Amino acid sequence: MLTQKTSVILSLSVVGGIVAATSAQAGGFALREQSSYYQGMSFAGYGTTGPSISSMFWNPATITGAGEGFTFETHNTLIVPNAEITGTFTSPGVPLPPFAIVLPNSSVPSGDIGNDAFIPASYTAYKVNDQVFFGLAINAPFGLATKPGQNWAGQFYSRSSKVQSINVNPIIGYKINDMLSVAFGVQFQHFAVSLKTGVPNVPGFPSGILEGDDIGFGVTAGVTYKPFEGTEIGLGYRSGVAHTLGGSRQTPAGTTAIEANLITPDMVNLSVKQRVTDAFRVFGTAEWTNWSRLKSPRVTNQATGATIQSLHFNYNDGWYFALGGEYDVTEDLTMRAGIGYELSPIDDAIRTTRLPDSNRLWLSAGASYRFSEDLSFDLGYTYIHGEKANINIGPGHQDYDPAVGTYIGTANANVNIVSASMRYRWGGPKHRGEVDPVRGY
Numbered sequence: 001m002l003t004q005k006t007s008v009i010l011s012l013s014v015v016g017g018i019v020a021a022t023s024a025q026a027g028g029f030a031l032r033e034q035s036s037y038y039q040g041m042s043f044a045g046y047g048t049t050g051p052s053i054s055s056m057f058w059n060p061a062t063i064t065g066a067g068e069g070f071t072f073e074t075h076n077t078l079i080v081p082n083a084e085i086t087g088t089f090t091s092p093g094v095p096l097p098p099f100a101i102v103l104p105n106s107s108v109p110s111g112d113i114g115n116d117a118f119i120p121a122s123y124t125a126y127k128v129n130d131q132v133f134f135g136l137a138i139n140a141p142f143g144l145a146t147k148p149g150q151n152w153a154g155q156f157y158s159r160s161s162k163v164q165s166i167n168v169n170p171i172i173g174y175k176i177n178d179m180l181s182v183a184f185g186v187q188f189q190h191f192a193v194s195l196k197t198g199v200p201n202v203p204g205f206p207s208g209i210l211e212g213d214d215i216g217f218g219v220t221a222g223v224t225y226k227p228f229e230g231t232e233i234g235l236g237y238r239s240g241v242a243h244t245l246g247g248s249r250q251t252p253a254g255t256t257a258i259e260a261n262l263i264t265p266d267m268v269n270l271s272v273k274q275r276v277t278d279a280f281r282v283f284g285t286a287e288w289t290n291w292s293r294l295k296s297p298r299v300t301n302q303a304t305g306a307t308i309q310s311l312h313f314n315y316n317d318g319w320y321f322a323l324g325g326e327y328d329v330t331e332d333l334t335m336r337a338g339i340g341y342e343l344s345p346i347d348d349a350i351r352t353t354r355l356p357d358s359n360r361l362w363l364s365a366g367a368s369y370r371f372s373e374d375l376s377f378d379l380g381y382t383y384i385h386g387e388k389a390n391i392n393i394g395p396g397h398q399d400y401d402p403a404v405g406t407y408i409g410t411a412n413a414n415v416n417i418v419s420a421s422m423r424y425r426w427g428g429p430k431h432r433g434e435v436d437p438v439r440g441y
Contacts, residue, residue, distance in 0.1 A: 040366015
């Protein structure tokens with residue numbers, strides 16, 4: 001009976017993960033929305049142990065806080081972005097080679113380029129004994145979907161963009177003693193990209209399509225340290241995953257088989273949890289993401305090895321900081337809130353119409369309710385305010401093509417996020433002294 005139940009849950013987790021999110025809500029095209037519990041604190045303290053095992057996504061060592069037997073969580077997040085680009089495209093005014101058509105000047109706005117997205121995530125933990133823990137996390141760590149109007153002003157630099165991922169991460173954790181725990185995991189990641197751009201040298205300006213996908217491998221690792229009663233420090237690491245994307249480039253002239261080498265950024269995070277009173281706890285997180293490693297991947301012809309084009313990322317590294325707290329209103333109800341600030345890896349010098357990312361402020365609130373000793377629910381809400389983002393694709397910009405023209409504009413964006421999760425435990429009694437399934441101590 002236990003085996004069948006576990007199999008059904010894991011199958012549903014995989015299906016949910018395949019419906020991967022397509023709306024980036026962290027710097028670049030990363031997705032931070034992996035936990036309803038931590039959503040309610042703007043992800044402050046997400047690398048420390050607590051009632052939610054979703055912390056294993058950022059720090060696998062937190063799995064050693066799981067209760068007896070099996071613990072399973074399913075997290076479901078709805079992202080509703082609102083983003084628009086306004087500006088002016090100016091053509092050279094004459095048909096420059098290799099184009100034979102005079103491109104039209106345009107100030108048509110993009111319309112709302114953001115797509116509503118559903119992000120599923122699931123986590124399973126099994127406590128083998130007081131020292132050894134096994135876990136499995138299934139997530140969509142990267143995602144992006146932007147879709148302006150077909151014939152908007154910046155169509156020759158970008159139309160739709162889509163990045164999708166699914167990541168399966170088995171984990172083993174070891175509790176050395178009551179103060180120190182360590183863990184290690186392996187990532188199996190499918191990554192897919194589809195980019196569309198208006199073709200300027202063909203009447204009607206049809207879309208050129210570049211797409212590819214691949215499965216790659218990486219690792220995760222972490223440590224938790226409890227120097228004093230009520231204090232915990234967590235350090236987590238997620239490696240980059242190298243992908244050789246195989247796919248095609250489709251233009252009105254035909255289809256070419258292509259490949260491109262791309263590595264996703266690795267991430268290091270430091271989290272702290274401090275119990276102030278028996279009912280009140282404060283949390284903090286600092287996160288660094290190695291976006292600068294992306295550089296400019298080359299897209300090559302699979303048959304000849306010749307470079308077809310380069311994907312100019314050249315991002316800076318990203319930083320994220322968050323503070324939050326939670327308060328036990330009753331034995332079964334806990335309320336929480338948090339604030340975060342993100343330094344985007346994209347600045348004015350490299351910002352494009354395809355991903356007009358900018359620094360952003362996070363404001364969040366949430367709650368947990370323990371329905372029974374083994375069943376709990378979490379709810380989180382976040383409002384994200386993005387700073388005004390200037391776009392200047394002209395001489396000196398890495399994407400500028402003098403034969404196409406310039407695009408000068410601005411992007412404005414805000415996001416509403418709602419997330420809910422269920423946590424269920426079975427297969428083992430709760431022993432005196434075990435971590436409380438709601439409060440994490």
